Amino acid sequence: MSNNLALNIEKIKKEKSGIDVLADIYFHAVFGEKISPENLERFKWYGIYAQDEQQNYFSIKIPLNMGELNLIQLKTLSLISKQFSDDSLIFSNEQKIEFKNIKIFDLPKIFKLLQEVNLNTFFEAGHTVRRVLTCPVNGIDKTQLIDVEPLANKLNETFIGNKKFENLPNKLQIAISGYEEGCDVQFTPDVSFNAIKDSKEKILFNVKILGNSIGFISPSQVLKTAIAIANIYKDFGERDDVEKSSFEYLVKNLGLIRFYDILNSTINYKIQQSSFKNEISHPRKPRLGINESKIEGQSYIGCKIYDRVVQSSKLDNLSSLLEKYEANRVKLTHKGNIIILDVPTLNAQNLACELEKISFNPFV
Known part of the structure; x- marks a missing residue:
């Protein structure tokens, strides 16, 4: 076997699935034996990532569904940091929490604490479909065309932890937005x-592959389209050469038009085709400061x-300020900033001033 694990990743996955190593994690946590490459x-x-060759310390990355944390989860993360991760x-990026300097024997306790507040580390990395990316102000911004949370939840429920999608040629990242841009x-x-909205004010979704529009589908077709794309990548993606294993390489190798044709042949509806051009647009950025929510009586603070x-x-x-x-x-x-989603409007200015004092700065 080559010393370069990247060249042997397919062999490693065939020998044992990455999703099946939870028992091994607990074994090493109990007995402390060195973990094989x-x-x-x-x-x-x-x-879980080793921070040093001696495996004295590990880091843990926790992907957050749609980037969200509630008050109880915030308190649990603080507790984990105090007990196991140098008080920090x-x-x-990518809406994740990371702990460093973790000891292997503390992993079961950490996993238990996370599970109790509905957090987990499944499919944080590996050759999987990652948690779908959404806009941080989804569901509360008045200018949004549609709240995509139900669709995002369906995508995550379908892909995260699903053995059918734990062995792709490499990672696959999906995003969904309630904004045209x-x-x-x-x-x-x-x-x-x-x-987007069509001429009859009907909501459709513009399907983009690597930023290139290939057409339009209805909201009810989003999940089926995502599954079809993931299966195309699983079946047609390069596995012999890790340098060519990305989804981007597959699309460029096939060509966008051929990819579109394969996709249409695997679904029982037709994507309404658009021109194959790179669209010039400026993605919507979340707003800092105090903003009026679409939920009556509430504001959000970036x-x-x-x-x-x-x-x-x-x-x-x-956490104390949120409760107060x-x-x-x-x-x-x-970008690793935060947005407080559900502040009573009457409290927003006072909360913002106190947030500034603890270096969560709304006034920039």
Whole structure:
């Protein structure tokens, strides 16, 4: 076997699925035996990474469904940081929480705490369909064409933890937006579904492959289209050469028109075709500061965070302020900032002023 695990990833996956290593994680946590390079690769399916060759410390990445955390989850993350991770955590890109300097024998306790508040690390990495990316102000912004949360939930429920989609040639990232221009997620997703209105004010979704529009579908066809695309990637993607295993390489190798034809041949409806051009648009960015919510009597507050490493004391201060001002939900943006989603409008100005004092700055 080559020393380069990347060249042998298909062999590693055939020997044992990344989704089947949870028992191995617990075994190593109990007995402390050194983890094989192959299992270290598989452990990534559960968001676990060795920080050093001696395996003294590990990091854990927790992907958040649509970037959201409630008050109880925030308090649990703070508790984990205090007990197991040097009193800190990281608000990372792609709406994830990261803990560093974890000891292997603490993983079962951490997993239990996460499970109790409906958080998990499944499909954080690996050759899987990742959690769908959405706009941080989805569902509360008045200018949004449609709330895509129900569709995003269906996508996550279909793909996350599903053995049918745990062995793709490489990762597949899907995004869905209630805006025609999509959301600013820092990079071009493999597949995007952006809401539009047609001439009759009917909601459709513009299907984009690597940023290129291939046509329009109804909301009820989004999940079926996503499944069809994932299956095409699973069946046609390159597995012999890891450098050519990406979804991007597959599409460029096939050509967008051929990819469109294959996709249409695998579904029982026709994507309403548009011109194959790169559309020039500026993705919608989440707004910082105090903003009026579409939910009557509520506002949302976007806060800039300059240091992604957040001390537990700072997180506790945030939780205390949320309780004081009757808010319960926050979202991480794709740049690691936060948005408090459900602030009573009468409390918004006072909360914003207090947030500024603890370096969650709405006034930028």
